[in-house]
Amino acid sequence: MMQPTTKVLILCGAAGVGKSTTAYEIAHQLGRADIPHAVIDTDQLDQVHPWPPPGLAPGELSRRNLAAVWANLAEVGHTRLLLTGVFVTLERELAWIADAVPGADIVSVRLSADVSALEQRVRRREIGSGADGQLARTLRQYADLRRPEPPGTTVIDTTGRTVASVAAEVVGVWLGGGAG
Numbered sequence: 640m641m642q643p644t645t646k647v648l649i650l651c652g653a654a655g656v657g658k659s660t661t662a663y664e665i666a667h668q669l670g671r672a673d674i675p676h677a678v679i680d681t682d683q684l685d686q687v688h689p690w691p692p693p694g695l696a697p698g699e700l701s702r703r704n705l706a707a708v709w710a711n712l713a714e715v716g717h718t719r720l721l722l723t724g725v726f727v728t729l730e731r732e733l734a735w736i737a738d739a740v741p742g743a744d745i746v747s748v749r750l751s752a753d754v755s756a757l758e759q760r761v762r763r764r765e766i767g768s769g770a771d772g773q774l775a776r777t778l779r780q781y782a783d784l785r786r787p788e789p790p791g792t793t794v795i796d797t798t799g800r801t802v803a804s805v806a807a808e809v810v811g812v813w814l815g816g817g818a819g
Contacts, residue, residue, distance in 0.1 A: 645709075646719045647743045648813045649736065651726035652750035653780035654773060655760040657797045657805065658723040661750060664806035665721060674719065674814075677712045679705065681724035698735050705739035727783045729792065746813050747792040749784070750805070756798045757781060 650658050650665075662678055669676045684704040691697045709720065720740060726732040729747060737743050752760070757777055765773045788794060793812045797805050 644718070645713070645740055645743045646813070647736065647740055647745045648719075648721045648809070649726065649729070649733070649745060649747040650721060650723045650750065650809065651729060651732075651747065653752075653757060653784055654725060654777040655757040655764065656750040656752045657760070657802065658725075658750055660802050661797070661806050661809060662721055662723045664802045665810055668803075668806055668810055669719075675717060676719040676721060677717045678721045679708060679723075681705070681722055681726075684708075698732070702735040702739045705736065709740050725780055727780055730789050733789070747789065748809050748812055749788055749792055749794045751784070751794055751796050752798045753796075754778070754781060 648665075650662055652658055659680060662680070666676065666678050681701055684701040685691075685698075687700065692700055705722075712720070720743075722736065724732065729749070733745060733747070737745065758774060761774045761777050762770065795805060795808055795812075
C-alpha cells in the first residue's frame with residue numbers, strides 16, 4: 640500500500656528573521672482553512688549540551704528525532720509538515736530531512752531581513768545572558784546566507800512587513816498559487 644506524499648515546507652533563515660512567528664501565523668492560517676498540518680521547530684530536536692553529542696555527527700540527533708516524531712505524526716494521518724530552522728547550508732540539511740521524512744515533497748522558503756531589522760528583533764527577544772552571543776551568531780548567519788540558494792528556493796524579505804502578509808505569501812508558495 641503506497642503512502643501519500645508528505646508535503647514539507649522548510650522555513651529557514653537567520654535568527655531573528657521571523658521564522659517562528661511566521662510559522663505560528665502559517666499554522667493559524669492553515670487551521671482557519673481546515674488544512675491538517677504539523678509544525679516542528681528543528682531547534683527543539685537538538686537542544687542539548689555538549690553539542691554535537693559525543694559520537695554523533697552534527698545533524699544526526701536532529702535526523703533521528705525528526706524521524707521519530709514524524710513517524711508518530713504520519714501514523715495519525717498527517718501529510719503536511721512545516722519545519723523551521725536556520726539551515727545556513729540548506730543543501731546539507733535537505734538530505735537528513737528527506738531521510739527522516741520518507742516520501743517528502745520539499746518546498747524551501749528562506750526568510751530574509753536587513754541587518755537593522757535583525758538586530759532590533761534579536762535585542763527585543765533575547766533578554767538573558769546570551770543576548771550578545773545570539774546577536775553575534777545572527778550577524779554571522781546573515782553573512783553566511785548571502786550566497787546563492789539551492790534551485791527552487793524562494794526568498795522572502797520580511798523587513799517592514801506584517802507577519803500575516805509574509806505567512807500568506809509563504810502559504811501561497813507552499814500550497815500553490817503564490818509568489819515564487
